[in-house]
Amino acid sequence: MIEVSGLRKDYGGTRAVDDLSFTAPSGKVTGFLGPNGAGKSTTMRMVVGLDRPTRGGAAIDGVRYRDMAAPLRTVGALLDTGAVPRGMTAAAHLRWVAAAARLPDRRVDEVLGTVGLSDVAGKRVGAFSLGMRQRLGIATALLGDPGTLLLDEPVNGLDPEGVRWVRTLMRSLAAEGRTVLVSSHLMGEMAETADRVVVIGRxxxxxxxxxxxxVRRGSGGRVRVGGPRAESLAAVLRDHGYGVEAADGAAAGGQDGTASLVVTGAEAADIGELAARYGLALHELTPERPSLEDVFMEITGGSAGHVFAPAAAVTGGER
Structure with a gap:
């Protein structure tokens, strides 16, 4: 489990992270989301001790990173794929990291196989594509078989097959009880991968x-509903304060005509109960939830950059 508590980081007169607290639980994939400049990478660097907080702190399974006796056996991180010397081969880089952390050399071949780089183990990193460097970074993070993973934009540069592979890997690691904190700008991918999301801005x-x-809390939730007495149904829904419009711009049918409507401000169960109360048959009752990307854009609007503008935090759900 990753616990961030009251974390603050100032760079001169710029506050990159401001009183940030959240938990990434074990056995879950937690998506770490925010606009560019929101402080995601800075937060991750502070969690693994690469940057010193101005105030507050972070712990992994109750221990600060700098107090760990064997950190690579506890935490694996992918933060900067450009940090590997271009003249080293993939295998040499991993063997150097393994030796420094007193890890068995066999782990090098194991993680190269896991990330699909066995065939290019002897190739120099400078000749790697961005996607291959991402895979090498993930291999480095997995080297100590850690219980906690922090991955900063792990699918950057990967093709669709690679993106699916990373998604499957993260889900399988979480299923083993590990903690996975991953940042990404691909909202559709996070919707399919993450159990929880932590969203920050400024x-x-x-x-x-x-x-x-x-997604349920997004203001764009709509319900598509249709039946043989659409006009009467629309009148009932409006009387109860719900927004109603014709679906797809089509005109509503007559008193006995079948038509489809789009209702806002109501849950599907509310509409079904009203229709039953007034004896109105329904042929369609389909919730149309906003996407994670829609909600992300809604709640982070205007929050790019480091200078904080007050915004209410949304919390809840299973922890």
């Missing part, structure tokens, strides 16, 4: 909740 928490709960 260094401060905006949301810390499950993916499903965050």
């Amino acid at each position: 260094g401060r928490l905006i949301a810390d909740t499950t993916v499903a709960d965050l």
Whole structure:
């Protein structure tokens, strides 16, 4: 489990992270989301001790990174794929890291196989594509077989097959009880991969909740509904304060005509109960939830950069 508590980081007069607190639980994939400049990478660097917090702190399974006796056996991190010397081969880089961390040399071949780089183990990193460097970075993070993974944009540069591979890997690691914290700008991918999301903007928490709960809270939730007495149904729904419009710009049917409507501000169960109460048959009742990307854009609007503008945090859901 990763616990971030009251974390702050100032660079001169710029506050990159401001009183940030959240938890990434074990056995879950937690998506770490925010606009460019929101403070995600800075936060991850502070969690693994690469940057010193101005105030507050972070712990992994109750221990600060700098206090760990064998950190690579506890935490694996992918933060900067450009940090590997271009003249080293993939295998040489991993063997150097393994030796420094007193890890068995057999782990090098194991992780190269896991990330699909066995065939290019003797190739110099400078000749690698961005996607191959990403795979090497993930291999480095997995080298100590850690219980906690921090991955900063792990699918950057990967083709669709590679993106699917990373998604499957993260889900399988979480299923083993490991903690996975991953940042990404691909909202569709996070919707399929993450159990929870932590959203920050200008260094401060905006949301810390499950993916499903965050999407439910989006203001774009709509329900498509249709039946043989659409006009009467529309009148009932409007009388109860719900927004109603014709679906796809089509005109609603007559008193007995079948038509489809789009209803806002109501849950599907609310509409079904009203239709039953007034004896109105329904042929269609389909919730149309906003996407994670829609909700992300809604709650982070205007929050790019480091200077904080107050915003209410959304929290909740299973922890």
